[in-house]
Amino acid sequence: xxxxxxxxxxxxxxxxxxxxxxxxxxxxxxxxxxxxxxxxxxxxxxxxxxxxxxxxxxxxxxxxxxxxxxxxxxxxxxxxxxxxxxxxxxxxxxxxxxxxxxxxxxxxxxxxxxxxxxxxxxxxxxxxxxxxxxxxxxxxxxxxxxxxxxxxxxxxxxxxxxxxxxxxxxxxxxxxxxxxxxxxxxxxxxxxxxxxxxxxxxxxxxxxxxxxxxxxxxxxxxxxxxxxxxxxxxxxxxxxxxxxxxxxxxxxxxxxxxxxxxxxxxxxxxxxxxxxxxxxxxxxxxxxxxxxxxxxxxxxxxxxxxxxxxxxxxxxxxxxxxxxxxxxxxxxxxxxxxxxxxxxxxxxxxxxxxxxxxxxxxxxxxxxxxxxxxxxxxxxxxxxxxxxxxxxxxxxxxxxxxxxxxxxxxxxxxxxxxxxxxxxxxxxxxxxxxxxx
Amino acid sequence: xxxxxxxxxxxxxxxxxxxxxxxxxxxxxxxxxxxxxxxxxxxxxxxxxxxxxxxxxxxxxxxxxxxxxxxxxxxxxxxxxxxxxxxxxxxxxxxxxxxxxxxxxxxxxxxxxxxxxxxxxxxxxxxxxxxxxxxxxxxxxxxxxxxxxxxxxxxxxxxxxxxxxxxxxxxxxxxxxxxxxxxxxxxxxxxxxxxxxxxxxxxxxxxxxxxxxxxxxxxxxxxxxxxxxxxxxxxxxxxxxxxxxxxxxxxxxxxxxxxxxxxxxxxxxxxxxxxxxxxxxxxxxxxxxxxxxxxxxxxxxxxxxxxxx
Numbered sequence: 001x002x003x004x005x006x007x008x009x010x011x012x013x014x015x016x017x018x019x020x021x022x023x024x025x026x027x028x029x030x031x032x033x034x035x036x037x038x039x040x041x042x043x044x045x046x047x048x049x050x051x052x053x054x055x056x057x058x059x060x061x062x063x064x065x066x067x068x069x070x071x072x073x074x075x076x077x078x079x080x081x082x083x084x085x086x087x088x089x090x091x092x093x094x095x096x097x098x099x100x101x102x103x104x105x106x107x108x109x110x111x112x113x114x115x116x117x118x119x120x121x122x123x124x125x126x127x128x129x130x131x132x133x134x135x136x137x138x139x140x141x142x143x144x145x146x147x148x149x150x151x152x153x154x155x156x157x158x159x160x161x162x163x164x165x166x167x168x169x170x171x172x173x174x175x176x177x178x179x180x181x182x183x184x185x186x187x188x189x190x191x192x193x194x195x196x197x198x199x200x201x202x203x204x205x206x207x208x209x210x211x212x213x214x215x216x217x218x219x220x221x222x223x224x225x226x227x228x229x230x231x232x233x234x235x236x237x238x239x240x241x242x243x244x245x246x247x248x249x250x251x252x253x254x255x256x257x258x259x260x261x262x263x264x265x266x267x268x269x270x271x272x273x274x275x276x277x278x279x280x281x282x283x284x285x286x287x288x289x290x291x292x293x294x295x296x297x298x299x300x301x302x303x304x305x306x307x308x309x310x311x312x313x314x315x316x317x318x319x320x321x322x323x324x325x326x327x328x329x330x331x332x333x334x335x336x337x338x339x340x341x342x343x344x345x346x347x348x349x350x351x352x353x354x355x356x357x358x359x360x361x362x363x364x365x366x367x368x369x370x371x372x373x374x375x376x377x378x379x380x381x382x383x384x385x386x387x388x389x390x391x392x393x394x395x396x397x398x399x400x401x402x403x404x405x406x407x408x409x410x411x412x413x414x415x416x417x418x419x420x421x422x423x424x425x426x427x428x429x430x431x432x433x434x435x436x437x
Numbered sequence: 438x439x440x441x442x443x444x445x446x447x448x449x450x451x452x453x454x455x456x457x458x459x460x461x462x463x464x465x466x467x468x469x470x471x472x473x474x475x476x477x478x479x480x481x482x483x484x485x486x487x488x489x490x491x492x493x494x495x496x497x498x499x500x501x502x503x504x505x506x507x508x509x510x511x512x513x514x515x516x517x518x519x520x521x522x523x524x525x526x527x528x529x530x531x532x533x534x535x536x537x538x539x540x541x542x543x544x545x546x547x548x549x550x551x552x553x554x555x556x557x558x559x560x561x562x563x564x565x566x567x568x569x570x571x572x573x574x575x576x577x578x579x580x581x582x583x584x585x586x587x588x589x590x591x592x593x594x595x596x597x598x599x600x601x602x603x604x605x606x607x608x609x610x611x612x613x614x615x616x617x618x619x620x621x622x623x624x625x626x627x628x629x630x631x632x633x634x635x636x637x638x639x640x641x642x643x644x645x646x647x648x649x650x651x652x653x654x655x656x657x658x659x660x661x662x663x664x665x666x667x668x669x670x671x672x673x674x675x676x677x678x679x680x681x682x683x684x685x686x687x688x689x690x691x692x693x694x695x696x697x698x699x700x701x702x703x704x705x706x707x708x709x710x711x712x713x714x715x716x717x718x719x720x721x722x723x724x725x726x727x728x729x730x731x732x733x734x735x736x737x738x739x740x741x742x743x744x745x746x
Contacts, residue, residue: 168545236732243683247721254718367549399560403553410550414542
């Protein structure tokens with residue numbers, strides 16, 4: 001049946017068809033092409049864009065794609081848009097489109113001839129290169145990227161418990177606190193001459209190499225704390241577990257405030273800044289890898305079964321105790337790692353960071369992104385952290401805009417924006433061939 | 438601890454527990470009837486305290502200006518009643534905006550929405566009224582009664598007496614009136630009872646209104662007892678009253694009140710016996726222990742025979 005806007009060949013004519021064709025064309029560029037384009041764009045930005053920014057009237061290269069200028073200096077919005085168009089949009093699309101056939105062939109080759117590890121690592125290296133060059137402009141960007149990556153780890157760990165296992169757990173600030181303090185204590189004992197713990201036991205030069213062990217130590221401390229929440233969870237579910245986990249968070253915070261030997265309410269400081277962007281990125285990739293494999297494994301599917309109907313799962317020979325224990329301990333471990341990284345990015349922690357506000361923030365990230373999906377967690381963490389940075393000029397009003405946004409998301413999509421989606425790496429990095437003409 | 442100290446802590450705990458009990462009643466009612474946790478309840482308590490402060494300041498101002506001279510106790514009664522009515526409107530607005538669209542959604546989403554509404558209330562207060570702490574005007578002169586060797590102030594009496602009065606009033610309302618019967622029916626079966634002609638939306642609004650009125654009363658009493666108000670005061674008390682509501686058993690009103698008083702007693706006596714910095718630690722460990730031994734609270738059922746959406 002021909003509509004008014006079709007011609008004889010059945011294709012829609014008019015403005016919409018040009019846009020559609022462009023969209024179709026862009027859809028045939030694989031992820032590798034986009035990464036290449038982005039890399040070229042950020043290289044252009046870091047080397048050549050300062051004169052362009054000055055000539056457009058911007059005081060400096062805009063920090064977050066000019067999105068903050070909307071609030072601070074609205075008059076500069078057109079020049080910021082022009083800057084973003086010239087420095088980002090044009091090179092990305094151009095390079096991606098021009099190299100489309102080459103990158104398609106390369107992606108296909110990598111997927112077919114090499115084990116999965118090789119293309120994934122290549123893509124991750126590109127991703128890290130983009131982040132590194134983008135962040136080289138100023139330290140603020142590096143700090144923001146580090147916090148975003150740490151939030152991704154935290155959100156993923158909470159999604160394991162809230163999304164995949166369906167428990168409303170308020171204990172993650174407690175796990176993060178335990179991990180942060182555990183890791184900081186280890187680093188301070190071994191590598192720093194400190195008032196609290198005395199002289200360093202090992203030379204400082206060994207620090208960056210033994211830092212992963214300290215992080216794992218912090219994660220183990222957090223996992224041991226998770227036993228306090230996991231064991232009561234065998235007998236209760238749902239609302240009572242929420243209370244037990246909430247009580248756990250209060251207890252951890254109060255415990256830390258009362259232990260003068262680790263600083264008490266004043267907190268710990270002077271942690272060496274071992275958590276540079278590459279380290280945080282590597283740990284984030286490890287976390288995503290472990291969590292994706294967990295969700296695909298038997299225990300991950302058992303966690304889903306426990307969420308849907310615990311009695312039925314038990315009747316189907318799933319060991320619900322073991323499932324709950326493993327999920328809680330794994331989630332706590334990664335929350336502890338996130339806490340340790342957080343402590344070493346800024347070099348100072350104190351117990352009030354890990355209170356109700358942190359709980360609200362991390363729950364917001366999980367529910368904004370989506371339950372039971374790795375992509376959702378990453379999207380939620382990145383989105384919320386970006387939003388908090390962009391809305392920073394609004395000061396207090398930031399905490400009105402973000403909750404309103406979250407309420408709207410909850411009303412429209414109660415399980416989050418991207419929920420219940422599988423994370424298939426093959427689908428992401430596969431070549432998208434041009435259709436036969 | 439001497440007997441005098443014990444009596445002093447006892448009266449303190451009664452007063453402190455009254456706040457928890459009144460707020461926990463709101464949580465428990467909403468949970469029992471609508472099967473969701475209203476995490477914005479602590480902030481409704483804060484809103485109630487602020488509204489009470491404004492009303493009483495206004496009335497005291499009118500009195501001093503000579504326009505409308507009222508004795509202190511009349512201002513108190515007027516403040517409490519008006520504050521309860523106004524805050525119930527706030528509660529009804531919260532239900533309409535935040536919870537009614539999510540009626541069929543998973544409970545966790547409604548909980549998150551409640552949390553966000555709470556943050557909006559806190560930040561809105563901070564943005565509108567500034568960060569300065571406000572003082573609650575003194576409505577009744579503090580008279581200290583000396584009963585033998587112990588001293589009791591009249592404010593404590595009034596607060597505990599009025600709280601218990603309000604709780605008894607709520608209990609009678611739920612037991613004896615038709616609307617109370619409708620609420621109990623909704624708590625019994627959320628799905629079928631609306632099919633029998635009970636208006637679900639009205640019951641929801643009524644539940645929130647009653648809960649918010651009680652929280653507002655708690656806020657006013659809190660202002661009388663501790664006259665400094667700040668925007669984040671609802672956060673800690675709200676979460677602790679939530680713990681008390683669960684401790685009392687899901688949906689049980691008597692349980693929530695008793696658990697609120699128990700929590701008040703635990704906190705005050707723990708702070709009296711042990712160093713006070715360990716108060717939260719020990720109080721929550723005790724609660725954790727109680728919940729591990731009896732996971733469903735005092736008056737809760739081990740499983741629920743009720744049909745749930």
